[in-house]
Amino acid sequence: MKYQALKGMMDILPDQVWKWQFVESVSRNIFNRFNFQEIRTPILESLPLFQRSIGEETDIVQKEMFQFKDRGDRDVVMRPEVTASVVRAFVEHQLKDGKLYYIGASFRAERPQAGRFRQFHQVGAELIGGKNPEDDVLLLKVLTALLAGLGLRRYQLKINSVGCQTTCRPEYRKVLKEYLKQKHAHLCENCQRRIETNIIRIFDCKVEGCQKAIEGAPRVLDHLCKPCEEHFAKVKELLDHEKDIPYQIEPRIVRGLDYYNRTVFEVSHDALGAQNAVGGGGRYDTLVGELGGSKDIGACGFACGMERLLMALDSEEGFKTEESAQRLRCGLIYLCVLGGNPELKTAARKIQGQLRGADFRVEELAAEDKPLKKHLEIANRLHALFVLILGEDEFREGTVSVKDMNSGTQEKIKLDAIETYLKGRLVSR
């Protein structure tokens, strides 16, 4: 094969695209209910934006970004996530309303695997403006409403607090490091290295020995400073008032981006393979200030991976194949003329235009004459719902034969009544 899509870049083909459209339209609908507004930001951004926001030392910035020099010798990157862009736009345009959502592509140059692509798509929301626990909870309400709207059932929502960058986290890191140094011998090679590089990630290790060592490890939650502890307590309290947010405290979840503080959460689904997070997010109170806005403006947000949502929905059989067929079948009209009489063709074109004008979906009239048998074969392959047949007989009578491809029944309809007839048949379905 001479040309193919780049590694980790997927074509979304017509027989799958309706699923994407479904997720997109449900998302827009849910966000709308909560009065979040859509924002669209560029895919290309400046390198420093992400160095500053995600963190210079993170894997994303160090080795996963598509980055290059543009023709003006400027360092640009394909966005590896969109939160930083949204905050940038918020600050740049001094937006007043910070309830924003987005649907779009991001890029990371990782090795692809199940549920992980180099171009991936996220639907996410940001709530920029406040530092109140109520905001954390609002965001979780939107997130769970979205998942419910999509019909996703078997997911787990895990929440945690990672404290603040200034007080709790440095303190906690110290304590954890002390503890793990004692357990050094029981840890896998990877984790021994992680003690220095990314200590908090040790909690994610799947090696049995490490799991044992971690069991007794000090937890972030026990090392929160007073304000952070109060914030988290309030979040839990508010969440408990919401009946339909089934969450669990999971002290081991941590986020890979530096900007998170306090509340963090993750939605996982076990039908996904190794990459089992369908979504995640949390609070990032320092980011607005970091990117040049007011230091008093806090924020929180979440993002769900579209392809992971789709995988999860597929595994729960959220998409019926019938539904897909129905969408294809959704009201397609196939129009054909019989015989070579040019007058019939002209008449048919007129009907075709009229029906399209009335908002029907009409397959373009075939260029060549074919026997009826052929026309029906084609119509069947296209999943047409109705075939309109215009032959000499019909033409003389000023009618057209309408064949219902589901039932196989057929009746002659007067030309001037065709629109209302079809409308009636389509609505009744």
Place this chain on the structure above:
RNA sequence: GUGAGCGUAGCUCAACCUGGUCAGAGCACUAGAUUGUGGAUCUAGGGGUUGCGGGUUCAAUUCCCGUCGCUCACCCCA
């Protein structure tokens, strides 16, 4: 970046381990079963330099090496 598995018709796969008969099957496709009625069935048919390159051998889809690609896992994350 590291490791493992896999590349055979448009698609899903068989034959490879134990080198050697024309590399097969299902689905799809094309044409017919008499000319204004589809989906089903039947009949016939087209289609593969076995990813690419090299090596071993009288002989390679089959064994070995390289390369490219895909997949999964590590890592990381949505």
